């Protein structure tokens with residue numbers, strides 16, 4: 001049986017993509033499968049945590065013992081995250097959040113016949129969910145983020161750790177064939193204020209258990 005390293009802890013995890021509507025039939029999104037976040041949720045539940053999994057649109061079953069909240073847009077994910085974080089010890093942001101959304105959502109299908117041959121899509125910046133939680137003064141959980149990078153992985157992830165005021169960041173090189181968006185495997189570097197630790201390539205399910213053990217040891221060292 002796994003060690004109960006998160007026994008009694010309340011853990012919130014965001015996972016999957018978000019999706020931003022352009023009109024009733026179209027949206028902006030990305031290829032995130034949600035596998036890493038769901039694997040972490042499953043591992044955290046096995047480690048004894050009380051887990052809330054805030055999931056964007058994904059095709060995955062809810063892990064055993066996990067309370068799932070389904071969301072679509074980034075603003076909905078933020079709302080669910082703020083609510084969950086009000087009563088939470090550890091917040092892990094594994095979602096691939098869409099950075100920009102259409103400035104307006106057309107109420108009717110946008111017709112190509114209506115205008116020019118090219119049309120400008122005006123986008124506005126979405127809120128940063130993990131940075132919003134990490135900026136809290138009161139009711140601030142231990143905050144862990146992810147960084148998907150293609151070069152200077154450690155340098156860029158360390159900058160993200162500082163800029164978003166995170167306690168820990170899990171960096172992965174998405175240009176590496178051993179990992180990334182839709183893969184079942186991943187290989188990461190865990191970075192916090194005390195240094196960095198590589199976790200070698202493994203199945204996302206195995207890696208999730210190692211990550212949960214490492215996060216628990218850093219977040220709750222006196223347990």
Ligand code: C5P
Pocket residue numbers: 014093094095096097098099126127128129130131144145146147148160
């Ligand atoms: O800035 P970047 O998107 O690379 O940061 C990745 C980390 O920030 C991930 O943990 C992701 O879940 C989180 N994030 C977020 N809200 C955003 C953008 C990213 O929570 N709008």
